[in-house]
Amino acid sequence: MTAELEPQTFRVTRADLVRYAGASGDFNPIHWSDRIATGVGLPGVIAHGMFTMALVGRAVTAWAGAPDAVVEFGVRFSRPVPVPDTDEGTEVVVTATVKEITDEGHTRLSLTATCNGDKVLSMAQALVRKR
């Protein structure tokens, strides 16, 4: 009983990171300053881990078909998502596989997120309730 759900692709630009910084209150300069990001050994500005997780959350609620269906949601940030200062930015692709239906009738999804072919999350999963 393994079902692959339709992958979802999200474009991420520097403007998205600025908007997310303001909305979330996370003003860590590695998410907006190349100077500071490269100074700490990063390739350049990277996306907030929580922004990537939020995109995965969008995919999960879309698959679940309800904005309030998520019972549990967890990820490990395994690689940064570099966001170049271009109009195109970068892309994050989210996939999900149905792993099991729990005794309570919830669906456990195993999730992946990739950027330029690299997995940027590991051990990512969500438990969703059927409405």
Add this chain to the structure above:
Amino acid sequence: MPLDQSFVGRSWPPTEPYLVGREKIREFARAIGATDAEFHDPAAARALGYTDVVAPPTFPVTITMAASREVVADPALGVDYSRVVHGDQRFAYKRPVVAGDALVCVNTVEEITSRGGHEFLTTRTDVTTEAGEPVVTVWSKLVVRGEG
């Protein structure tokens, strides 16, 4: 300087209530590109049985990240924030956050470990209403990268 192991198991008093605003939820939903009507339109959220717009699943971190500063920024714990990266993040929900909620956070240090020269700090934040109704529990694991 290693993190102070005596912090493991310690909890902090409840934070001052955070009043969740409708416009803040809308702003957050716009920032992540979430267009579901229930994040923006109170009538759509009421149709699902909520009193006002509901927040996307990762919204609680905007509250808990600020609340957990009292732990992470405690000089006695010994976190060098310039070396911190986000390791893991997990949420267990009783219900979504809804505009109008007045939310209180209780922070607990669950675990401090070290591996490969790095240290790992896991905090749990229990988020409830002022009346004590559980809403969501949020775990964050921070990695404090070793020097060199």
